[in-house]
Amino acid sequence: MTYRTTIEKKPTFKKTLMRLGRHERVVRTIEAIRDISFDVPHGTVLGIIGVNGAGKSTLMRSVAGILPPTSGRIEVHGRVSTLLALGVGFKGDMTGRENVVLGGLAAGLSREQLDEKYEEIAEFAELGEFMDLPMRTYSSGMYGRLAFSVAVNLEPDILLIDEALSVGDARFKEKSFDKMHELCASAGTILFVSHGLRALRKLADEVIWLHKGEIAMRGEPREVSEAYKQFLDLREDDVADEDV
Amino acid sequence: MNTVAERSETGTFATEVHVYEPHKVGLPPLGTYLRQLWRRRGFAFELARSDLRGKHYNTAFGQLWLILNPLFLGLVYFGLVEIIGRGGGSIEFLAHLLLALFAFRMVSGSVGQGARSVVGGGKLILNTAFPRTLLPLSSVLTCFFLFLPTAAVYAVVHVVAGLPVTPQILWGIPIIAMMVVFAAGAAMLVAAVQVYFRDLTNFLRYMLRIWLYASPILYYASQVPEKYQPFLYANPLYPPLTALSESVNFGHTPSAGLLVASLGWAVGAVIVGGVFFISREREFAVRL
Numbered sequence A: 001m002t003y004r005t006t007i008e009k010k011p012t013f014k015k016t017l018m019r020l021g022r023h024e025r026v027v028r029t030i031e032a033i034r035d036i037s038f039d040v041p042h043g044t045v046l047g048i049i050g051v052n053g054a055g056k057s058t059l060m061r062s063v064a065g066i067l068p069p070t071s072g073r074i075e076v077h078g079r080v081s082t083l084l085a086l087g088v089g090f091k092g093d094m095t096g097r098e099n100v101v102l103g104g105l106a107a108g109l110s111r112e113q114l115d116e117k118y119e120e121i122a123e124f125a126e127l128g129e130f131m132d133l134p135m136r137t138y139s140s141g142m143y144g145r146l147a148f149s150v151a152v153n154l155e156p157d158i159l160l161i162d163e164a165l166s167v168g169d170a171r172f173k174e175k176s177f178d179k180m181h182e183l184c185a186s187a188g189t190i191l192f193v194s195h196g197l198r199a200l201r202k203l204a205d206e207v208i209w210l211h212k213g214e215i216a217m218r219g220e221p222r223e224v225s226e227a228y229k230q231f232l233d234l235r236e237d238d239v240a241d242e243d244v
Numbered sequence B: 001m002n003t004v005a006e007r008s009e010t011g012t013f014a015t016e017v018h019v020y021e022p023h024k025v026g027l028p029p030l031g032t033y034l035r036q037l038w039r040r041r042g043f044a045f046e047l048a049r050s051d052l053r054g055k056h057y058n059t060a061f062g063q064l065w066l067i068l069n070p071l072f073l074g075l076v077y078f079g080l081v082e083i084i085g086r087g088g089g090s091i092e093f094l095a096h097l098l099l100a101l102f103a104f105r106m107v108s109g110s111v112g113q114g115a116r117s118v119v120g121g122g123k124l125i126l127n128t129a130f131p132r133t134l135l136p137l138s139s140v141l142t143c144f145f146l147f148l149p150t151a152a153v154y155a156v157v158h159v160v161a162g163l164p165v166t167p168q169i170l171w172g173i174p175i176i177a178m179m180v181v182f183a184a185g186a187a188m189l190v191a192a193v194q195v196y197f198r199d200l201t202n203f204l205r206y207m208l209r210i211w212l213y214a215s216p217i218l219y220y221a222s223q224v225p226e227k228y229q230p231f232l233y234a235n236p237l238y239p240p241l242t243a244l245s246e247s248v249n250f251g252h253t254p255s256a257g258l259l260v261a262s263l264g265w266a267v268g269a270v271i272v273g274g275v276f277f278i279s280r281e282r283e284f285a286v287r288l
Helices: A013-022 A056-064 A096-106 A111-125 A128-132 A140-153 A170-185 A197-203 A221-232 B030-039 B041-054 B060-084 B091-119 B122-127 B134-160 B167-196 B200-214 B226-233 B238-249 B256-287
Strands: A002-006 A027-031 A045-049 A074-077 A080-083 A158-162 A189-193 A206-211 A214-219 B002-004 B017-020
Touching (some): A045 A197, A056 A080, A096 A140, B041 B134, B134 B167, B167 B256
Antiparallel strands (some): A002 A027
16 A cells, blocks of 8 residues: 655645745655555454554554555455544544544444444443543543543444553553453454554464565464564563553 | 445344455545445534534524624625715615625635635544545535524515515525535535645635625626626626525526526536545545
């Protein structure tokens, strides 16, 4: 998946005119994902690891349909729920409740489905009255809890999680892990990106190691994480293992 | 994006299948896109509703405030025209001015708000796959709902001015509808361009102001001197605004030429704006 992006933060007419005179090019072509081909059977929990910039988030977004591929084909059977690093809230001025409703509607849920699910989501997130306060008043942990709650409670067939496993306080973390186990057990498919190798070993059936847009290795969690650790020349201690 | 959505009876395994393939010539298969768009129309309405709630649309005082602003603006313009001495200062002219102004603001508001809709929707665009056209369309919905109470105010002025209440007033409905469609196309166009040129909103401020003066709002179209008439015809809002004036203000059936021109502009805007937006929308996620 190749995309063009500009290295200017805020492209404007003025800058474009200035650039034209100097024949500069600020649009970069980035080959985020080169040649990848893989199948994930239903009910698999797939972990994805790789160094920063390897293409993991792009891969997740492609599977979610947010970034269509420039070549090739992606086939997804089932309803996808995403928990991508930036979370659910998109308008800080609106309340948690409004953001959840909007997020659900944007994801294609009907009003009835959303009404049903809303109570469960609110309960799981345990935000209490904060649901009716603007999201800009939330702490980042609260934000993450709501996002996680939305993603897992929509009864997805396929759950995509991008580096968002470590949200919330210890109690919420426990709850999340339990919920993840539940989802794994109910034959749901989970794809998750994590830098916490222990989480990968605990939860994943299989792990893919992505490097520079290609699959470097695919196999059992223990094997792949060992190879990955060796590649990165990491020390044998807890830092790499934990999702701190 | 192709989606076939059916759930099996037990509901355990959805047989929804999504297939993502590169778009040929930038446009995704339109049938599916439009179906997806229709399916998520609740989102556009809900977003408009939240926006209006933020503007206190659902309270009496909120609505009052939303009416007073354009009403005062209209009165100021009326006063200005009186001083310059061209408008004639009659209450019929005030009625014409108000109606045209309110309808114009519906379109200009859609364009202004629409321009910010995509760049302002950053996180949602990055996290969820949905037809991005819902964002500018929700701006159009908001502005349409803001137009409704002002239309009620106009009705009062119409009666007070003693203008004829004829069945011709019903022409106002299709004309406004065409203006809404035009606004949708324009909103989509500027929303997409804004992603590439972030200072578009700065230019838009001036362009919308000039557009206001170039439309037959502060004057009647018939008052425009010969040499400026061509500029008038080049204005996409000239046909609908004039037709609106003819039918609602003065009770004549609007001329077919004006109606056809309004329709043409509306359809053209949606096609141009829509195609431009939809063919570029997958780039938004990487450009925001």
